[in-house]
Amino acid sequence: MAQLATIFSTFTLGGIHPPDSKELSKDLPIETMPVPDVVSIPLNMQILTASPPVEAVVEKKAALTEGRLIGKPIHFLGVNIHSSVSGTVKSVETVSHHMLLRVPGVIVDVDRSAPEPSWAPRDWQSLSGAEMLSIIRDAGVVGMGGAGFPTHIKLSPPKNSPVDILLINAAECEPYLNCDYRLMLERPADLLDGTSMIMKVLGVEKAWIGIEDNKPLAVKALEEARTGRHDGIGLAVLKVKYPQGSEKQLIQAITGRVVPDGALPAAVGAVVQNVGTTIAVYEAVALGKPVYEKVLTVSGRGIARPANLKVRLGVTLRQIVDYLGGTTPDLAKVVLGGPMMGLNVSDFTIPVTKTFSGILFLTKSEAALDDFGPCIRCGRCISVCPMGLNPMEVSAYAEAGRYADTLAYGVRSCFECGCCAYMCPAKRPLVQFMKLSKLKNPIR
Ligand code: SF4
Ligand code: SF4
Structure with missing residues (x-):
């Protein structure tokens, strides 16, 4: 077998080194949270879209088994939704959502027996x-750490x-988060198998798992789990x-492609x-299990007990x-x-969805809650932007309400990484200015 680990450098433009604060949950094995009553x-x-991309296929009082289909997409960007528990449908109504405030949902009374x-x-x-691609689609796999883009579409690139x-x-x-790290430590073979499956779907001979050099135990676990069927990885x-x-930075760091x-x-x-996502692909293809659970990190000094938790969706x-x-x-701030x-x-009534990677409960000493001041034109925000943008301008x-003028500074290329705001000595809410400017300049 060819050697698995190769040392690379990193992406070239911008970037920062914030304190990683991972020590709070790094050594905590993934724990399964008991299923609640509802x-x-x-x-x-x-x-991805404010319009409901999925409609319920169950009604009030329907008996559900864990993993049963409860929602089907009515939009090409929607995906199947499955019940995360066995029980009875209490109601089909609207539920809280972390981005869209209220969305259609299914409330289920759990049957513990x-x-x-x-x-x-x-x-x-x-x-x-x-065949694998259609299993991935039916299992409702989406990008599990971002906007939830349907994986079956991402694995069908244009000809x-x-x-x-x-x-x-x-x-x-991201600081604090350890759920991927724990998955690599605890399920390295499943990650490697999931990678092989995606390679087969895409028809590619080569895959790289991009991992930072602060995770030597995960590197070791992956090395040891490797078998003959992982040769291209x-x-x-x-x-x-x-x-x-970030996708663009990772691609450049590993392949040099821009x-x-x-x-x-x-x-x-x-x-x-x-x-x-790769573990979800493994579970769908190897076990026939749809996506209805999520591994996430709960951390910060504002929660009594940090944990890496496997929880049911909802x-x-x-x-x-x-x-x-x-x-x-x-406790000063809660961050998803x-x-x-x-x-x-x-809002603590918000339910966990497929895209959650962490819930942080931050105290005042951990959260940046200072008032912001005027720009002192130090240029730090420009030097750390990985997209080469000018957040200062x-x-x-944006502060002057001249949103159209922000287009000349490439505001649409901002992917809201927060490097600029992190470095700003005046504590200016630069990401919010970026977001606002993008909203005021929609792509038509
Ligand atoms: S948030 Fe946007 S402008 Fe700021 S550093 Fe990141 S990409 Fe650049
Ligand atoms: S880092 Fe802050 S203070 Fe410095 S130039 Fe950028 S916006 Fe101005």
């Missing part, structure tokens, strides 16, 4: 790539953009730098999937907080995702 399963688990379903291993190596390389994003460069060990896990502005990775022959923030012993009196790109929330125009 779950609120959103039928829109994605943040129902038998656990068995997801039996099958001979996946005899399946064709096309005029042939793909020759698969990259697995195992950088997990390499391990790209990258120098730590945020935002290495994705053109406004283009997708397929434009340079690459497809990127993250660790959680479990609410309140149920998770209660399970982990509550919040601390100095990592602290750099995550979303602040205050964009924020000045």
